[in-house]
Amino acid sequence: MPDVRTSVVETIRTYLSRARVAARLRQEEAKADLAAAQGRLDRVRQAAAQRPARAAAERDRRLADLDERHTATLADLTRKAALAASMRAPGAAGAVWEQWHPTPAARAEPPDLLRVGEVRVPRAGTAPALVPLLDRGHVALVDNVQVGGDAVVAGLLLRALGRAAPGQIEITGYDPERLGGGLAGFAPLAPAGLLTFVGPGGLTPLLDGLVDHVRRINETVLAGDYASLAEMAAETGRRPEPWRVAVLLGGDEPSRHERAQLDRILRTGAACGVHLIVRGITVAAHRTVQVVHIDGDRAEISGCGPLPVHLDPPPPAELVTTTCRRIADRVSMGPTPAVFRDLIPELTWTEHSAAGLTAPVGLSPEGREVEVTLADYPPHALIAGPSGTGKTNLIYAWMGALAARYSPDELAFYLLDFKEGVSFARFAPGKRDPSWLPHVRLVGVNVNTDREFGLALMRFLGGELRRRADAAKEHEVTKLSELRHEDPEGHWPRIVAVIDEFQILLTGRDALAQEAATLLEDLARRGRSQGIHLILASQDVSGIEALWGRPALVAQFTLRIALPKARRILHEANLAAETLPRHHAVVNADSGAPDANRVVRIPAASDRRVWSDLQHRLWQDRPTWLGPPRLFDGDAVPRLAEAPDFGKLTPGAADPVVLLGESIDVQARSARMPLTRSPGRNLAVLGTRVDEACAVLAAAARSLARQHADGDARFSVACLDPDAAATAASLRLDLPADTGWYDTEGLAALLPSIEPDGSRPHYLIIFAADAAASRLAVKTGARTGHDHLRRLLNTGPERRTHVLGWWRGVNRLRDDLGGPGSRTDAIGAWVALDVQGSDLTGFFPQQGGPAWYPRPWRALFFDRARHRIPEVVIPYGLSR
Ligand SMILES: Nc1ncnc2c1ncn2[C@@H]1O[C@H](COP(=O)(O)OP(=O)(O)OP(=O)(O)O)[C@@H](O)[C@H]1O
Numbered sequence: 001m002p003d004v005r006t007s008v009v010e011t012i013r014t015y016l017s018r019a020r021v022a023a024r025l026r027q028e029e030a031k032a033d034l035a036a037a038q039g040r041l042d043r044v045r046q047a048a049a050q051r052p053a054r055a056a057a058e059r060d061r062r063l064a065d066l067d068e069r070h071t072a073t074l075a076d077l078t079r080k081a082a083l084a085a086s087m088r089a090p091g092a093a094g095a096v097w098e099q100w101h102p103t104p105a106a107r108a109e110p111p112d113l114l115r116v117g118e119v120r121v122p123r124a125g126t127a128p129a130l131v132p133l134l135d136r137g138h139v140a141l142v143d144n145v146q147v148g149g150d151a152v153v154a155g156l157l158l159r160a161l162g163r164a165a166p167g168q169i170e171i172t173g174y175d176p177e178r179l180g181g182g183l184a185g186f187a188p189l190a191p192a193g194l195l196t197f198v199g200p201g202g203l204t205p206l207l208d209g210l211v212d213h214v215r216r217i218n219e220t221v222l223a224g225d226y227a228s229l230a231e232m233a234a235e236t237g238r239r240p241e242p243w244r245v246a247v248l249l250g251g252d253e254p255s256r257h258e259r260a261q262l263d264r265i266l267r268t269g270a271a272c273g274v275h276l277i278v279r280g281i282t283v284a285a286h287r288t289v290q291v292v293h294i295d296g297d298r299a300e301i302s303g304c305g306p307l308p309v310h311l312d313p314p315p316p317a318e319l320v321t322t323t324c325r326r327i328a329d330r331v332s333m334g335p336t337p338a339v340f341r342d343l344i345p346e347l348t349w350t351e352h353s354a355a356g357l358t359a360p361v362g363l364s365p366e367g368r369e370v371e372v373t374l375a376d377y378p379p380h381a382l383i384a385g386p387s388g389t390g391k392t393n394l395i396y397a398w399m400g401a402l403a404a405r406y407s408p409d410e411l412a413f414y415l416l417d418f419k420e421g422v423s424f425a426r427f428a429p430g431k432r433d434p435s436w437l438p439h440v441r442l443v444g445v446n447v448n449t450d451r452e453f454g455l456a457l458m459r460f461l462g463g464e465l466r467r468r469a470d471a472a473k474e475h476e477v478t479k480l481s482e483l484r485h486e487d488p489e490g491h492w493p494r495i496v497a498v499i500d501e502f503q504i505l506l507t508g509r510d511a512l513a514q515e516a517a518t519l520l521e522d523l524a525r526r527g528r529s530q531g532i533h534l535i536l537a538s539q540d541v542s543g544i545e546a547l548w549g550r551p552a553l554v555a556q557f558t559l560r561i562a563l564p565k566a567r568r569i570l571h572e573a574n575l576a577a578e579t580l581p582r583h584h585a586v587v588n589a590d591s592g593a594p595d596a597n598r599v600v601r602i603p604a605a606s607d608r609r610v611w612s613d614l615q616h617r618l619w620q621d622r623p624t625w626l627g628p629p630r631l632f633d634g635d636a637v638p639r640l641a642e643a644p645d646f647g648k649l650t651p652g653a654a655d656p657v658v659l660l661g662e663s664i665d666v667q668a669r670s671a672r673m674p675l676t677r678s679p680g681r682n683l684a685v686l687g688t689r690v691d692e693a694c695a696v697l698a699a700a701a702r703s704l705a706r707q708h709a710d711g712d713a714r715f716s717v718a719c720l721d722p723d724a725a726a727t728a729a730s731l732r733l734d735l736p737a738d739t740g741w742y743d744t745e746g747l748a749a750l751l752p753s754i755e756p757d758g759s760r761p762h763y764l765i766i767f768a769a770d771a772a773a774s775r776l777a778v779k780t781g782a783r784t785g786h787d788h789l790r791r792l793l794n795t796g797p798e799r800r801t802h803v804l805g806w807w808r809g810v811n812r813l814r815d816d817l818g819g820p821g822s823r824t825d826a827i828g829a830w831v832a833l834d835v836q837g838s839d840l841t842g843f844f845p846q847q848g849g850p851a852w853y854p855r856p857w858r859a860l861f862f863d864r865a866r867h868r869i870p871e872v873v874i875p876y877g878l879s880r
Pocket residue numbers: 337385386387388389390391392393394419539583584601602603604605606607
């Protein structure tokens with residue numbers, strides 16, 4: 001029993017002890033929880049205590065950030081504004097005075113805005129403060145401090161002057177209080193007419209005058225084609241009117257009329273380049289008016305909002321006067337000439353010539369293009385002016401304007417200059433510049449005394465006139481415009497033939513002048529309807545008077561262009577050319593009647609660079625079918641190898657032809673003599689000039705050789721003058737290998753041996769045939785060498801044996817033929833060199849011989865069988 005109790009006690013004790021331990025543990029846990037909770041509470045209390053300070057710091061940080069970003073944005077905007085301003089007010093419009101100098105705007109560039117001061121943005125920098133004036137509006141100053149306003153007026157005027165070309169700004173000052181004192185620095189402009197002052201009572205006439213300018217510019221300059229001078233300048237690059245700036249500095253309250261005029265100018269002036277700078281007069285609010293409120297050196301500008309503007313100081317007085325003096329000096333030197341580019345359209349070859357050719361030749365005093373037309377009326381033009389007045393330049397300008405408008409399908413030029421010069425050479429390919437003006441089909445240079453060139457052109461145009469008239473007849477029409485309509489696939493460009501110093505063509509009372517005048521008259525009369533137009537230029541009256549003898553001819557030239565001091569080109573009562581300034585012309589499309597005068601400023605078009613820009617552009621665009629023009633160069637020696645007719649020769653021709661030299665014609669054909677089997681088909685070259693004679697004979701021999709395969713023909717060459725030896729030696733290379741070569745003895749032996757039988761052509765080429773005269777006079781058997789020569793001359797051609805000989809005088813040939821009175825018909829063709837026409841009497845059908853005055857490297861060719869009158873030829877050069 002006690003054990004049980006003990007055991008129970010023990011058990012209870014054990015339980016109690018465990019319970020105590022457990023209770024102690026829980027208590028400690030509870031304490032720990034309490035401590036933790038206490039700690040959390042402390043931390044929460046602590047955190048709660050710190051929060052406001054942090055929030056404030058965060059707010060401050062964000063504010064600072066915002067501020068920084070704002071400043072950066074402002075700085076960025078200010079920078080951008082400054083950049084934009086530098087573009088809108090470049091150079092003289094915006095530079096600070098220390099760096100200021102005039103920088104006139106380029107041709108089509110608008111003058112844009114002008115600086116008056118700067119907007120200072122704290123911590124962000126500065127940007128220029130700009131106001132619009134030229135082409136844009138007007139500026140009104142509201143101030144009560146004299147100095148600030150003066151600075152703005154002077155600054156604006158100087159900047160405007162610096163942005164415009166000299167003379168392009170005319171200032172009028174109305175300064176009744178200080179009588180011009182406000183604009184004193186600009187006084188040097190006055191002598192050049194760029195600054196005028198009106199007196200105290202002058203406001204009304206001043207405003208009336210400005211209103212009148214606006215009206216006139218709208219009516220005659222803009223003429224409904226442009227909304228403003230600015231638009232005209234942007235589209236055409238031209239600005240025919242200056243800007244007119246009226247500076248109105250106070251005075252009495254304007255009258256009702258004056259106020260109305262002021263309002264008109266404010267509304268309409270800017271489009272016509274009429275501008276006001278007004279100070280001390282209240283003007284009506286208008287969108288074109290910038291109001292500058294000045295307070296000391298601070299200002300507000302209506303266009304800048306409330307931003308304060310720090311006005312620039314006035315421009316240094318020295319800068320103002322020097323600039324104005326320079327501008328005045330430049331203007332006093334006279335107007336700058338019109339510019340060739342003004343005549344050239346943006347897009348080329350857009351016009352059609354069916355009805356006529358219209359292009360500007362220059363600008364009117366108002367700056368508008370003055371167009372001239374070549375069509376049915378007026379069909380042809382006469383240009384006159386003393387030497388150096390600019391006829392050639394005018395022709396260049398006109399041609400450039402035409403060539404840029406009409407493609408080579410629409411227009412073709414034929415150009416001839418009788419002057420001792422090469423004024424048209426630029427239109428043909430040259431050594432330095434391979435380009436040519438695509439419209440040009442013929443260029444004649446260095447023509448000098450070779451009137452045949454002119455005649456050749458007349459003949460060619462006469463042929464073209466017939467061709468066109470025939471085509472018109474075929475299509476049952478009468479005019480080019482109708483023909484083009486009926487035959488749209490045909491190539492019928494209008495032709496413009498320009499002949500400078502044309503009177504040379506008509507000098508002399510010979511057959512050539514006669515034929516040229518007749519052809520010219522026919523062309524002038526009938527060319528109009530077939531699209532062939534003539535432009536004739538002459539230095540002096542004699543040229544025109546050469547035409548005066550033919551009133552019908554002159555009457556066709558209804559378009560007259562007179563350069564300064566040109567006489568008699570216009571109507572006798574029309575003296576407009578007498579008072580023309582340099583580089584101007586009177587254009588009159590009504591035969592010179594005074595009412596039809598138009599005064600034109602002619603641009604400089606002579607400068608090669610100016611011209612070649614255009615020519616290269618057109619040349620690059622030329623149609624593929626178009627070759628270079630034919631070049632007549634009076635100084636050039638043509639080459640046989642380059643002659644088109646020589647190139648066409650081939651072996652096997654039934655009747656071989658002899659080429660002798662270049663014909664003076666538009667196609668560069670060769671003068672030719674066919675060697676048929678008719679009697680007399682022998683050739684004599686006559687004269688003492690060795691080189692020319694050798695050149696003619698060598699060309700003849702070479703052209704024959706080209707028409708025979710080796711062995712087909714026999715060639716025998718006798719060279720009896722040592723001076724011809726070099727030619728003979730070089731000819732050897734081009735003649736068949738079996739060619740016989742003979743000296744005097746050889747020739748004397750050869751002649752009796754030749755028995756023509758007609759089986760094979762035989763050409764006997766004798767250089768200096770007369771040198772063998774004494775040897776040929778000697779009898780060999782019953783006959784002399786001369787007898788054999790005559791036998792060959794008389795009977796050879798029928799049997800295909802031809803003599804081509806050079807005799808050093810007409811009488812020597814005659815002696816070889818049998819002496820005076822002997823027959824000459826064995827010589828069917830001759831080429832005369834330094835031989836007087838009268839000496840050729842016996843060899844020419846008309847008494848007295850042909851009209852021929854020897855000229856270097858020219859020959860007169862006559863073929864009895866084919867010619868009515870002889871033709872002048874240019875021998876081919878000696879070299880192959
Ligand atoms: N409108 C112009 N603007 C500027 N310079 C010009 C103008 N017209 C002509 N000239 C210049 O004047 C000079 C003479 O001009 P041009 O050769 O055209 O005269 P011209 O009447 O044909 O003389 P000439 O009959 O002696 O040949 C040239 O140097 C030319 O560049």
